[in-house]
Amino acid sequence: xxxxxxxxxxxxxxxxxxxxRDRILAAAREEFSERGYEKTSVRGIAKAAGxxxxxxxxxFGTKEQVxxxxxxxxxxxxxxxxxxxxxxxxxxxxxRLTRYIFGVWENPATRMPLLAIVRSAVTNETAxxxxxxxVAAQLLRRIAAHLDTPDAELRAELAAAQLVGTAMLxxxxxVEPLASADVEQIITRVAPVVQGHLSGP
Amino acid sequence: xxxxxxxxxxxxxxxxxxxxRDRILAAAREEFSERGYEKTSVRGIAKAAGxxxxxxxxxFGTKEQVxxxxxxxxxxxxxxxxxxxxxxxxxxxxxRLTRYIFGVWENPATRMPLLAIVRSAVTNETAxxxxxxxVAAQLLRRIAAHLDTPDAELRAELAAAQLVGTAMLxxxxxVEPLASADVEQIITRVAPVVQGHLSGP
DNA sequence: GTCTATAGATCGATAGAC
DNA sequence: GTCTATCGATCTATAGAC
Numbered sequence: 001x002x003x004x005x006x007x008x009x010x011x012x013x014x015x016x017x018x019x020x021r022d023r024i025l026a027a028a029r030e031e032f033s034e035r036g037y038e039k040t041s042v043r044g045i046a047k048a049a050g051x052x053x054x055x056x057x058x059x060f061g062t063k064e065q066v067x068x069x070x071x072x073x074x075x076x077x078x079x080x081x082x083x084x085x086x087x088x089x090x091x092x093x094x095x096r097l098t099r100y101i102f103g104v105w106e107n108p109a110t111r112m113p114l115l116a117i118v119r120s121a122v123t124n125e126t127a128x129x130x131x132x133x134x135v136a137a138q139l140l141r142r143i144a145a146h147l148d149t150p151d152a153e154l155r156a157e158l159a160a161a162q163l164v165g166t167a168m169l170x171x172x173x174x175v176e177p178l179a180s181a182d183v184e185q186i187i188t189r190v191a192p193v194v195q196g197h198l199s200g201p
Numbered sequence: 202x203x204x205x206x207x208x209x210x211x212x213x214x215x216x217x218x219x220x221x222r223d224r225i226l227a228a229a230r231e232e233f234s235e236r237g238y239e240k241t242s243v244r245g246i247a248k249a250a251g252x253x254x255x256x257x258x259x260x261f262g263t264k265e266q267v268x269x270x271x272x273x274x275x276x277x278x279x280x281x282x283x284x285x286x287x288x289x290x291x292x293x294x295x296x297r298l299t300r301y302i303f304g305v306w307e308n309p310a311t312r313m314p315l316l317a318i319v320r321s322a323v324t325n326e327t328a329x330x331x332x333x334x335x336v337a338a339q340l341l342r343r344i345a346a347h348l349d350t351p352d353a354e355l356r357a358e359l360a361a362a363q364l365v366g367t368a369m370l371x372x373x374x375x376v377e378p379l380a381s382a383d384v385e386q387i388i389t390r391v392a393p394v395v396q397g398h399l400s401g402p
Numbered sequence: 403g404t405c406t407a408t409a410g411a412t413c414g415a416t417a418g419a420c
Numbered sequence: 421g422t423c424t425a426t427c428g429a430t431c432t433a434t435a436g437a438c
Contacts, residue, residue: 017421036324038239041413052423057415122320122373123237136376151386157370157379158363158390165366169358172323175337178358185352189359193394218403242431253405258433 021059024049028070033112037067037120037127064126071130074113077104078134082142094195098187101163105171106183118172135160159197166190222260225250229271234313237320238268238328265327272331275314278305279335283343295396299388302364306372307384319373336361348399360398367391
């Protein structure tokens, strides 16, 4: 109707709102991953994204909904994981699972939402629920289904404990020399432990 | 000089301030352990202790100093630990260490400051420093000193990762069935892993 | 020793102008 | 689509009365 100046159809009125939403999401991911849920403020996210705080609410609603949108990306790779690691010969599942987990942590793009979840899950129930849905319900239960011992789920959780604990000390608390160690050296030591939990005596 | 009424020397003037300080400390320990550093408020501690928030500041100063005083008790048993677990035959250190750690976690009195530290260490630098001083510097380094491999410290930290991760899933995130499992069953599975990290190939 | 009062700051969320 | 303005709540910390 209006705008007959010859510009392309459907072009935004004036400013670039094209990727504003994505900029907010990226800023939220960084803030939540660095500070955790409680310490992160909507205003801080807005400032990091270069917009007004009201705009954050306009796009996502409450702070909790911002958090959910920011860590949603972490669900995608985690949901694909079980098939990749659980299927295949049982005696290689330790290495496959360990290699997959550290692959996700070492990738900066996927590490941030994981950091956000871990930093937040210890004090925020929403984040804890995401953690349980991601780790326990999806990953562990399907791995446990491949074992035929009565305490299969406990075994899977103790294997996860080794992986989660290593990630905590390496990526969150940054304890040396673990934080700076070569990831292949870590995998070499951790994979047999995971394998032992799952298929050992 | 004054007070010639026959009362005992040095008796507090009127009210029972005898254990007020301790009540505040106990309340702080409970609040920090349940909510973590950021989510805990000085006012919440005061209310739980049945006093005014100004009194909390009067006794301890800033919120950070309240936190340090509240988790200080956790340092005492941890500092005694290395001698108990590191000394003795190397092939029993896995079980001794695992049994000692879960003993501390299973004791409600010592569990609370540990929960406070873990819940806070992921977002608060003061708590993270306490964690490093407690776990890494004191415990791990002295255990690593008993090993004679070049990567002794890395081995000790991966052993700690299994213990920390198990505590996270059991006591903080409360993932089932690990959270409700018998502690002896857990020790049976975890101790060999710790032993393997420290003295394995 | 304990409390009232309050300064000073930040936060989440909303209404509404442009 | 983006911002200004603002409400109401909450927080740390201090000064000072009793």
